[in-house]
Amino acid sequence: MHSRLTRLSRSAAVILLLIAGSVYAGSSANAFMYASSPVAIVTANAVNGNAQPAITYSYVNAATETVRMSYHSKGALPASCSTRDAEEDMRGEVTTSTQSITYGGTTYNLNNVHFHAPAEHSFNGTYEPIEAHLVHINNSATPKYVVIVVYIYSTGAGGWTDYDKIISDPPVVTPPLNECQPAEDRLDVNPRNLLPVDISASAVTYRYEGSLTTSPYSGPVAFVIFPPSAGRTIQSGYRDDYIGIWSGLANGNAKPVTGAAHTLYKKPWP
Numbered sequence: 001m002h003s004r005l006t007r008l009s010r011s012a013a014v015i016l017l018l019i020a021g022s023v024y025a026g027s028s029a030n031a032f033m034y035a036s037s038p039v040a041i042v043t044a045n046a047v048n049g050n051a052q053p054a055i056t057y058s059y060v061n062a063a064t065e066t067v068r069m070s071y072h073s074k075g076a077l078p079a080s081c082s083t084r085d086a087e088e089d090m091r092g093e094v095t096t097s098t099q100s101i102t103y104g105g106t107t108y109n110l111n112n113v114h115f116h117a118p119a120e121h122s123f124n125g126t127y128e129p130i131e132a133h134l135v136h137i138n139n140s141a142t143p144k145y146v147v148i149v150v151y152i153y154s155t156g157a158g159g160w161t162d163y164d165k166i167i168s169d170p171p172v173v174t175p176p177l178n179e180c181q182p183a184e185d186r187l188d189v190n191p192r193n194l195l196p197v198d199i200s201a202s203a204v205t206y207r208y209e210g211s212l213t214t215s216p217y218s219g220p221v222a223f224v225i226f227p228p229s230a231g232r233t234i235q236s237g238y239r240d241d242y243i244g245i246w247s248g249l250a251n252g253n254a255k256p257v258t259g260a261a262h263t264l265y266k267k268p269w270p
């Protein structure tokens with residue numbers, strides 16, 4: 001009996017080592033270091049961030065852009081066409097011109113804007129309905145990513161914003177509710193309107209260093225978060241459509257806050 005238990009224990013230990021080894025082999029070290037986002041933003045905990053890198057933006061300010069909206073799937077297609085996953089989203093790529101920011105003097109190009117519903121970063125305990133991630137990338141810089149977070153909420157059925165233009169009737173909502181439907185172009189979008197209305201010295205940002213919130217969770221990512229009061233709006237019907245895409249999942253397509261330790265900085269624009 002004793003030797004049988006020992007054998008079982010050894011077998012279990014070997015299996016655990018194999019599992020640990022395969023997980024490690026299949027992921028980058030970055031994934032372990034940076035799988036820290038999202039976090040709860042608690043403004044009372046923010047420290048003076050005036051020494052944080054300055055940001056400037058160079059976005060087209062005219063309704064001349066074509067944004068290509070597509071479903072960002074996880075898993076092999078077409079088998080997973082209709083299988084929702086929390087790490088999937090609808091995302092738009094600006095196709096007509098290049099939008100960029102500078103972060104600490106280094107240029108980062110806008111790669112995509114995508115959306116999580118509900119919001120991933122709680123803000124003083126509240127989750128807004130939708131959180132937009134404007135993902136800027138510079139592959140040869142550190143951090144590699146600068147993600148600007150804009151909360152999207154609804155004031156009802158009124159208005160017709162640039163977020164309405166790109167989020168409304170996303171491909172996956174059109175029957176047959178299929179993630180493999182082709183991308184759809186949204187015309188006459190003003191990229192500037194994806195950022196908050198007020199980007200001046202009176203605008204406040206909250207910053208922390210984290211990771212991408214979806215696989216492979218790489219980083220570092222400089223998160224630049226505008227408070228909900230600086231958010232943009234979407235019509236309630238389009239909001240509900242977007243949320244409904246992941247209605248079968250307990251937390252939609254949002255990753256829960258991780259509780260990871262982080263330093264939160266408060267910095268006026270830029």
Ligand SMILES: [Zn+2]
Nearest residue numbers: 114116133213
């Ligand atoms: Zn995201």
